[in-house]
Every structure is written in structure tokens, then in C-alpha cells.
Amino acid sequence: MRNINNDLTLKRNYLSKYRFLIGEYEQVKRGEHPTFRFAKDFYSAHDTDARAFLKYYNLFKQTGNELDLLPGKRGPKYGSRRPSPEDEQQVLELRDRGCNKFEINSLLKQKANNFTPSPSGVYNILKRHNRNRLKPTDREVKVKIIKERMGQLGHIDCHHLSKSVIRGQNRKLYLLCVLDDYSRLAWAQVMEDITALSTMFTAMHCMQALKREFGIQFEEIIADNGPEFGTSASLNKKNHPFERMLMETGIKRRYMKPYRPQTNGKVERFWRTLKEDLIEDTIFASDDFYFKGSRDSLETIMAKGRAELVTVTKEFETWLTVYYPEKDDTWVTLWYTEKWTDKTGKKDSLNYIDDVLLKNGKIVEYKENVRHYVAKK
Template identity: 30%
Template sequence: MDCDVNTDRKALMPHRNAPLTETGRLRLARCVVEDGWTLRRAAERFQVSPTTAQRWAGRYRELGEAGMADRSSRPHRSPRRTPTHTERRIIKVRVLRRWGPARIAGLLRLNPATVHRVLTRFGLARLMHLDRATGRVIRRYERDRPGELVHVDIKKLGNIPDGGGHKALGRQAGRKTRSGAGYSYLHNAVDDHSRLAYSEILADEKKETAVGFWTRAHAFFARAGITVERVLTDNGSCYKSHLWRNSLAELGISHKRTRPYRPQTNGKVERFNRTLLDEWAYAQPYRSEAERRDAYPAWLHTYNHHRGHTALKGQPPASRVPNLTGQYT
């Protein structure tokens, strides 16, 4: 055998720390075992340490070519690993109750980091990726073009009394002003592909109000160059009415409703609801409902035109809607 072979340093390595490919290891080992090279000479020729040359030569003597494959770096024994019966208890609680690491740790009197490591080791999905009702992994999707599907929903929101609520006055004083403030209803429409949102704060969730909202929302999407093909709603009474059905039919739009008790099906608008609560509704201690409402148009403009969206690789919804009015303001 000719051992004077030029090993290709640009060859694909099994991992980033490996000095040799499996072929290079085999050549080195044969030079030592079969052709009688010294460890130092082989190490210099293949640009590794004598210790490395000795290891591969030893494996070749013991196992032949099979010994040239990578071995797992996992230790043979892990005396400090969480006991198997404890791991089973952790997994059982997670599957049956769908709790996070902190709650499981509290129940089983463990360290939350330990629980987290066990859940990760067994590949259990994060709670945010699960359907809480069934425990199944939620299948994420995104429509291919704007208007293919628009999510519509209503978010009921308690009004802020004049003078401010508990965020402005503190918990104790805020209780005294809370009664009689009433509620607002945020009617929201979010395009599935672009996440472009149209929203209005209205007085109720009656069918006439919902239809009026959709008429204006449809006009908004049309001005942005979006042709709405399908609308997805929950099973609220206003969306089950003949008035709602007929108003969509007149526009040539098909209507789809979510399965009962499955709000994640309408997840795009549900996520929008959560964002507006965090970044507008409860973002600061407003002194009145009028003050909060006055801040809404500016926030909605920021959401559509300037706020980076994680699902859009950090770009705002306007980046996917070239015809959107005011995109560059």
C-alpha cells in the first residue's frame, strides 16, 4: 500500500473539531499497523499529534475499518443524571396537565432547570406550540398571498374610568373607580399572509355592528390592493347570522368558522389581540378611556408600517403589501 498520499485538508469533516475524515484515519492507521510507520512519522505526515495517531492505529487493530467512525462523546455513565422514575413523573405531569417547568418543579419539589432539561432531552414541544385542549402540536401555516384568508375577531375590553384605573391610581384606589365604566369592543381583521390589520373600537358586538365593520375593513383591504377571498371567524352569534353570511356572499367572499373551543385556529388575529393589549391597551397608565382611544390610531399605524414582526423576519406588515397607502410615512 502507498502511504505517501496527500490528505485533502478541504475535505468535509465529520464535525468541526475532527482533524481527519474517516478515509484519512484509515490511511493513517494502515500506515502504522500494516506498513510499520512510527507514530511520530505518521503524525507528521497526516498533520495530527502522535496521541491521535496512536488512538486511530489502536482502533484499527481492534475493530478494523469500523473503528474509524465517530463515536458519541456521551459518557458511559452519568451518576448525577435525574433518576428514571423522576423523569417519568415529570413527563406524566407534562402530558396530563400541560404545565410548564416551573409548575411541574413546584409540584414534584424539583429545580425548574432540572425539569426543563428533562423535557428538552425527551423532545417535548414547548407549551406555546401545543393545543392546550388536546395536547397536540399546533400545525403552523401561512397563506401564499394577501387576501387569500383574513382572520376576523372581536376583543372585549374594559373601559378606563375618568381619572384613571388601577394602573394610574394603584390597586386599592382603582377599585373605587372601576364600576360603571362599561366595555369597548375591538373589531379586528388581520390578513393571514401579510399580518396587515384593520381595527375599530365600537360600542357592541351585534350583527349590524359586525357587518358595518367588515364593510369598512373590506374597503381598507381593497385600497391596499388586496382582494379578499375568504374570511375566518369564530362561532360568535354575529358571525352566524344571515346578515353576516349575506354581506360576505354579496362581495364574493367565502366564510369559514373555527371549530368550537379551538381559538388557535384563528391564531393570527388572536396573536394580534395579545399584541395590542401589551403594546397599547395596557402599555401605560391612561387617565381616561378617551386618552387611550386617542392613542390607538397611531399605534395601529406603527403596527402596520413600522413595527417589526417576528413571523415576517423582522419586517412590518406593510413590507408585504406594496400598494398600502402611507407605507413610507
């Protein structure tokens, strides 16, 4: 088999093509070309880019060497941009403190020097020194936030919901949650956008609800550095809606370090709980949430009129109230835990939820596979 590793056919063809183009181009510039009057006609006819052609043409004119017409390798030479040992030592010292690549990048940017590697550059340095994986002894000692009373510190965060979270709709929705650090009491509210103004009003409603329901008055609030909450480096905090709201209500704002969501870990864990216990097993038919639950002995009230169910007690695990849709010949949802006594004196109960079919005020059928209830304030 013929060895083609040293075949220079492409090189010869490339140089031959450029010799022809240079001759044509110089004829055009002298006004002697029989076909092309302007250089743009020459570029268009030969389907070449003016910038690329002039780059190699001018380089060839300066050196007179035809090899300069050949395209060279792009980018810096291998190893020419390798950081110095002193710069790499800075990265390793920060790694000794348990910092990850994003934290090292952020800390080096704050120093008054020209060495600011990207997170990928930091990783490459750590990999060369076999420090890309932390050992248990190198891991950073985590500082826990422990408060002594309710309201001493509040956590706030925004969460993006899936566009398909509501059945039959495709729009962006967000959740904002305010959580008390000491008691873990949380209040969340749906938002249609996460602008600073919407965030300010929603946060104010959540804090007012926690104060009204549980008597929690926050002294400090901690949030990330997102634009909806404002950054610590901002010089115009008085004009930011969320920052101004905290100033007017006498609440101190605390800022998180970049790339440290663990600082706001309590509310981040709340999002996981909300997703696992509510959103993943839930059908939402509107902005009102539908929670799934369990069913108990619905057969005992089949074909009984609602007027025959005399309520004795109602037990709730949430702040919700009973809601009966006043509809006939349609599926409705019972979503409370209710104990009742019928006219015969027999006691029974319905746990949490069930989809039932009402006809003429009577429950005549129920769905075994569809069990949820609607949340109404």
C-alpha cells in the first residue's frame, strides 16, 4: 500500500491557487484586468472572503515567502499559556482550605493581580497536581447556622416550576418561599415572574402571613445574589424594590457568598420536599394546588345524599378549609378528613380525598385511580 503520509498534493494545489489569485488581484488593482473592474467583483467571482485573502496576501508581500500563504495552526503554542508555579501555588493553597473550583475562581478575581483563571482552568491545575478530588481530611469544615428563637433569621428563595405543571397550560410559573430558620415554618406563594418588583410584593405577603398566623417577625433575611433580590456589590440599593422593602420594615439583609447555595440550604431542602411530596404526584387543573392522598371506606356512603351526612368533627393537617363545589351530574372532589354520623346513628369517616360523581345530590360513583383534592383558601 502506498504511503500517503508525506503526500504534498494539497499543499501544491493550495499554493498554485493562491499564485493565480494574486496575479488576478494585482491586475484588478492596476486596472488591467479584462473582466473585473472592482475588487469586489474579483472576490465574488472566485467565492473568496476579502479579509481572508488580504490577510495572506499582505503577509506574503511582507516576507516574500510562499509558505506564508499556507494556513497556520490557530491559537497559542502548547504550553505558552501555562500559569507560573507561583500562580498555581495560590490555587493549591485555596484548595487546602476546601474550596471548590468556582470558589477559587471567585476569590482570585477579588485579588489585585492578573491571574484570574476560569473554573475550568482551576480544575486543570488541580488535576495536574492530583488535587481534583478532595480527601476527607481536606474537606471544608461546614459552619452551621443555629438560631435561638423564631424570627431571628429568615431564608428566602425563588424556585422555577415546570411549564406543564398546570394541566392544559404552558406558561412559566415560579414559587417564592420565606422560611424561618429556627422553627422551619415556611410560607410559599406562586408568582408569574421573578422581577424585583414582583419579588418584593410576594415576599412581603409571605412575611405578613407568617407574622399573622404564627407571630414571626423577622430580624434578618438571607437570600442569594440574584437580580430579584439584589447583589451585595450594588451601589444603588435604595432603588432596588426588595432591598428598599427590607430597609423600610427594619429587617437586616444578609448576603450569601457566590457559588455557596449551601448557606441557604434550609429553603433549598424545602424545594426538594415540595417536589417529592407534592408536585411529582399531583395534578394541577388551575393555579390552585391539587394534593393526592388516601381513601378510606367510601363504599359506606355510596348512594347517600349529602344531606344525610351530619358532620361531627373535621380534622385537617393543613390550613385548608372544606370546599364543596355546587355542581350536579359531574365529578367533584372531596378532600377533607371528616368524621360523620348518619341518620341511623352509624359513624364513619372519609380520609383526605376522593373524586366522586354527584347526581341529584347523591354520590353514585367514585374513581379508584384518580384521587386528589383542591386547595382553596
